[in-house]
Amino acid sequence: MSGDHSHNDSQIDSGSRYNDSHKHKDKYKDKEHKHKDHKKDKEREKSKYSNSEHRDSSEKKHRDKERPKLKDGSSDKQKDKNREKKKEERSLDGKPKKEKENGFGSPYIKSEPENDDFYHSPKHEKSLKRERDDDDAEFKPKKIKTEDIKSEKKAKKRKQEDEDIKPKKKTKDKKAEVATDGKKKAKKEPEEKWKWWEEERYTDGSKWRFLEHKGPVFAPPYEPLPNNVKFYYDGKHMKLSPDAEEVATFFSKMLDHEYTTKEIFRKNFFKDWRKEMTSEEKSKITDLNKCDFIEMSEYFKAQSEARKSMTKEDKLKIKAENERILQEYGFCVMDNHKERIANFRIEPPGLFRGRGDHPKMGMLKRRIRPEDVIINCSKDSKIPKPPPGTKWKEVRYDNKVTWLVSWTENIQGSIKYIMLNPSSRIKGEKDWQKYETARRLKKCVERIRAQYREDWKSKEMRIRQRAVALYFIDKLALRAGNEKEEGETADTVGCCSLRVEHLSLHQEMDGLEFVVEFDFLGKDSIRYYNKVPVEKRVFKNLQLFMEDKEPEDDLFDRLNTSILNKHLQELMDGLTAKVFRTYNASITLQQQLDEISNGEDTIPAKILSYNRANRAVAILCNHQRAPPKTFEKSMQNLQAKIDAKKEQLGEAKRELKSAKADAKVRRDEKSKKAVETKKKAVQRAEEQLMKLEVQATDREENKQIALGTSKLNYLDPRISVAWCKKYDVPIEKIYNKTQREKFAWAIDMAEKDFAF
DNA sequence: ATTGGCACTTAGTATCGGTGAA
DNA sequence: TTCACCGATACTAAGTGCCAAT
Numbered sequence: 091m092s093g094d095h096s097h098n099d100s101q102i103d104s105g106s107r108y109n110d111s112h113k114h115k116d117k118y119k120d121k122e123h124k125h126k127d128h129k130k131d132k133e134r135e136k137s138k139y140s141n142s143e144h145r146d147s148s149e150k151k152h153r154d155k156e157r158p159k160l161k162d163g164s165s166d167k168q169k170d171k172n173r174e175k176k177k178e179e180r181s182l183d184g185k186p187k188k189e190k191e192n193g194f195g196s197p198y199i200k201s202e203p204e205n206d207d208f209y210h211s212p213k214h215e216k217s218l219k220r221e222r223d224d225d226d227a228e229f230k231p232k233k234i235k236t237e238d239i240k241s242e243k244k245a246k247k248r249k250q251e252d253e254d255i256k257p258k259k260k261t262k263d264k265k266a267e268v269a270t271d272g273k274k275k276a277k278k279e280p281e282e283k284w285k286w287w288e289e290e291r292y293t294d295g296s297k298w299r300f301l302e303h304k305g306p307v308f309a310p311p312y313e314p315l316p317n318n319v320k321f322y323y324d325g326k327h328m329k330l331s332p333d334a335e336e337v338a339t340f341f342s343k344m345l346d347h348e349y350t351t352k353e354i355f356r357k358n359f360f361k362d363w364r365k366e367m368t369s370e371e372k373s374k375i376t377d378l379n380k381c382d383f384i385e386m387s388e389y390f391k392a393q394s395e396a397r398k399s400m401t402k403e404d405k406l407k408i409k410a411e412n413e414r415i416l417q418e419y420g421f422c423v424m425d426n427h428k429e430r431i432a433n434f435r436i437e438p439p440g441l442f443r444g445r446g447d448h449p450k451m452g453m454l455k456r457r458i459r460p461e462d463v464i465i466n467c468s469k470d471s472k473i474p475k476p477p478p479g480t481k482w483k484e485v486r487y488d489n490k491v492t493w494l495v496s497w498t499e500n501i502q503g504s505i506k507y508i509m510l511n512p513s514s515r516i517k518g519e520k521d522w523q524k525y526e527t528a529r530r531l532k533k534c535v536e537r538i539r540a541q542y543r544e545d546w547k548s549k550e551m552r553i554r555q556r557a558v559a560l561y562f563i564d565k566l567a568l569r570a571g572n573e574k575e576e577g578e579t580a581d582t583v584g585c586c587s588l589r590v591e592h593l594s595l596h597q598e599m600d601g602l603e604f605v606v607e608f609d610f611l612g613k614d615s616i617r618y619y620n621k622v623p624v625e626k627r628v629f630k631n632l633q634l635f636m637e638d639k640e641p642e643d644d645l646f647d648r649l650n651t652s653i654l655n656k657h658l659q660e661l662m663d664g665l666t667a668k669v670f671r672t673y674n675a676s677i678t679l680q681q682q683l684d685e686i687s688n689g690e691d692t693i694p695a696k697i698l699s700y701n702r703a704n705r706a707v708a709i710l711c712n713h714q715r716a717p718p719k720t721f722e723k724s725m726q727n728l729q730a731k732i733d734a735k736k737e738q739l740g741e742a743k744r745e746l747k748s749a750k751a752d753a754k755v756r757r758d759e760k761s762k763k764a765v766e767t768k769k770k771a772v773q774r775a776e777e778q779l780m781k782l783e784v785q786a787t788d789r790e791e792n793k794q795i796a797l798g799t800s801k802l803n804y805l806d807p808r809i810s811v812a813w814c815k816k817y818d819v820p821i822e823k824i825y826n827k828t829q830r831e832k833f834a835w836a837i838d839m840a841e842k843d844f845a846f
Numbered sequence: 847a848t849t850g851g852c853a854c855t856t857a858g859t860a861t862c863g864g865t866g867a868a
Numbered sequence: 869t870t871c872a873c874c875g876a877t878a879c880t881a882a883g884t885g886c887c888a889a890t
Contacts, residue, residue: 613883803856
C-alpha cells in the first residue's frame with residue numbers, strides 16, 4: 091500500500107474512540123429533531139419554489155438561502171442534485187469494460203464427490219457435476235457477461251446432465267454416528283466431506299437443480315397463564331383475553347430492560363397492544379402507566395429458575411427433543427447433498443427491539459402462520475406439509491434463489507428468509523468468490539487510487555465528491571451508505587449518506603495538518619469516531635462541499651451509492667464499495683501478520699500476534715462490542731491467577747536455590763536430581779505465567795473490540811490457513827469448529843505460500 | 847432518474863451449554 | 869458434584885446491491 095493508505099495508525103491507538111456511549115446517545119438525541127426534517131429538506135430542494143406552504147418559516151429560511159456558485163467555476167447549482175447527472179462521464183478513463191472473471195478457475199479439477207445416498211431419494215439423482223465457470227482469473231480469455239454465452243453453456247450443461255442421469259460411483263459416506271451409539275468421541279463425522287470447491291459451478295444463474303426440505307418450525311402456540319398469575323389495571327385485577335394477555339406477557343418479560351422505560355417503546359407497545367384487546371378491554375385499559383405486570387414478570391422469572399434447576403433427566407429429554415427437531419428440520423437436500431439449514435425456526439412473536447434510537451421499538455412483531463409462509467423447493471421433491479388444518483401461502487419452484495422459506499415481517503414490511511448454513515456449498519461458493527473479487531481489486535487498486543486522486547481536481551462537483559467519498563471508503567473502510575427511509579429506522583449513516591454535521595475540519599490539530607474529525611452513528615448505531623489527517627486537496631474539497639450548508643445537509647449532495655457503484659463497476663468488473671472493505675481488511679491482516687509474526691515465539695505468543703493482526707482489522711472496520719458485563723471481574727480473576735502464579739514461581743525459585751546450595755555441599759546423585767526437578771518446576775511455572783500474561787494482554791486489548799465479525803466476514807481464510815501452516819500453529823487455535831466448517835474450502839486448498 | 851422490492855451479507859447481543867476449579 | 873465462567877451458538881436486525889417498474 092502506498093503511504094497514504096496506512097489506514098490504521100491513526101486509529102489503532104486512539105483510545106478516545108470508545109467513548110461512553112450514553113453520553114454519545116444523548117448528544118444525538120439532542121439533534122434528533124433536526125434530523126427529522128432532513129429528508130423532507132431534500133424533497134423540498136427538488137421542488138423548491140413551490141409547495142412549501144406547510145413548512146414552518148424558520149425551516150424555510152435556511153433552506154431557501156441562496157447558494158453561491160462553486161469556486162472552481164463549474165456551474166452546478168447545488169440544489170438540483172438530481173439533474174446534472176448527464177452521461178458525459180461514461181468513458182472516464184477510456185478503459186474498456188473490464189473482463190469478467192471470478193477466480194474460480196483454480197486448478198482443482200479432480201472431482202470425486204462423496205455422495206449421501208443415505209439421504210436422497212434415487213429418483214432425484216442428477217449429475218453431481220456442475221460446469222465450472224471457465225473464466226479463470228489468470229489466463230483464460232475473459233468472459234463477457236452476455237446472455238448468449240450463458241445460455242449456450244446452459245444448453246450444453248443440460249444436455250450433459252440428461253445423459254448423465256446415472257450417478258457416478260460413490261464413495262460411501264458412512265454416517266456412522268447415527269448408527270452407533272453417539273457416546274463415543276472416536277466417531278468421525280462423515281468420513282469424507284464433500285469438497286464442493288472441486289466441482290463446477292452453475293453458470294446460468296441457477297442456484298440448484300434439486301431442493302427438498304421439511305419446511306420451517308413454527309413458534310410454539312401461546313400457553314395462557316395459570317389463573318393465579320394476575321394482571322392488575324389501576325390496582326384492580328383484570329382477566330385478559332388470550333390475545334391481549336399474550337402481548338402483555340411479551341412486555342412483562344422485558345420489564346427489567348431499560349427500554350421498557352423509553353417513551354417511544356411504551357407508546358409503540360401500547361398502541362399495538364390495544365389492537366389485540368377486546369373492545370371491552372380497550373375501553374378500560376387506556377393508560378399503560380396504570381398497568382401492573384409484576385405478577386406476570388415474577389412468574390416468568392420463576393419459570394426460568396425452574397428450568398435451570400430441572401433434573402438432569404429432564405434436561406436430557408429436552409436436549410434429545412431439540413436434537414430430533416434438528417435432525418428432522420435442520421437439514422435439506424440440495425443437489426444430492428444433505429446440507430445444514432441456518433435458521434429453520436420461524437421467528438416467534440414478540441416486541442420489536444431495533445438497535446439504537448429506533449422509531450419502531452416496542453411494536454408488536456406478530457405471529458407468523460403457515461398462511462404467511464412461502465415455500466421454495468423443487469417441483470419433483472417431497473413438498474413440505476403445512477401443519478394439519480393449515481395451508482401455505484404459496485409453494486414455488488424458483489431455482490434462481492437460494493432460500494427455502496420466506497415470509498413478510500410486519501415491522502418494516504421486509505422479507506425474511508430461511509437459508510442454508512455458511513458451511514453449505516451455496517454460501518461457500520459465494521464467499522470464495524467474494525475474496526476472489528477482492529484479490530482482483532488488489533491488482534488494480536493503485537490505478538484506481540491514482541484515478542480518484544486525479545478526480546479530486548475535476549472541475550465537476552459530482553466527480554470530486556465521488557472521488558473524495560471513494561477515498562474515505564478506501565482509506566477508512568467506511569460502508570457505502572445507502573439512503574434510508576426517514577422515520578422507519580434509526581438515524582445512521584455510511585459514506586455516501588454522511589451529513590455535514592458528522593465531520594469537523596481542523597486546519598491543524600495535535601500537531602497535524604488537515605485533520606478531519608468524524609463522529610457519526612453507523613450500522614447498528616455503532617459510533618464511528620476518528621480523527622484522520624488527510625491530504626490538503628481532500629481537505630479543501632471538504633471545505634467546498636460543506637460551504638453554505640446546514641449541519642443536516644448531505645455532505646455529498648451529488649452522490650449516492652448507486653452512482654458510486656456504477657462508477658466502480660466501470661473501473662473493475664464486479665467492483666462495488668463493499669469490496670474495498672474486504673480488500674483492505676484482508677490485506678491488512680496479511681501485512682500485519684508478516685510484520686509481527688515471529689517463528690521463534692511460543693504458540694501462545696504467535697496466537698497473540700495473530701489476534702493482534704485480527705484486532706488491527708477489527709479496528710479498521712470499527713467492529714465494536716459492549717464490554718462484557720463480567721469483564722472487570724474476569725480480568726481480576728485472571729490477575730489473581732497471575733499473582734498466584736508469580737508467587738508459585740518465586741517459591742519454586744527459592745526452592746531451586748536451596749536445592750542448588752544443598753547439592754553443592756552434598757554432591758550426591760540424589761541432590762543433583764532434586765536440582766533438576768526444581769529447575770523443571772521453575773521452567774514450567776515461567777511458561778504458565780507467560781501464558782497467563784499473554785492471555786491477560788489479549789483480553790484487555792479486546793475489551794470493546796469484536797474480532798468475530800472480521801474473522802467471519804472480511805478476512806480471506808486462506809491467509810489464516812497459510813499463516814498457520816507457515817508458523818506451525820494448529821488451525822484449531824485460530825478457528826473453532828463452526829469456523830472450520832465454514833472455511834473448509836480454504837483449509838483444504840491453501841498452502842503455506844498462499845498470498846492474498 | 848427514482849423508487850420499491852427482493853435477495854443476500856454483515857452485525858451485535860442474548861442465551862446456551864460444556865468444562866474446569868472448588 | 870456444583871457452580872461460575874466463557875466460548876459457541878442462536879437469533880434477528882441492519883446493512884449492501886441489483887433490478888424492474890414507474
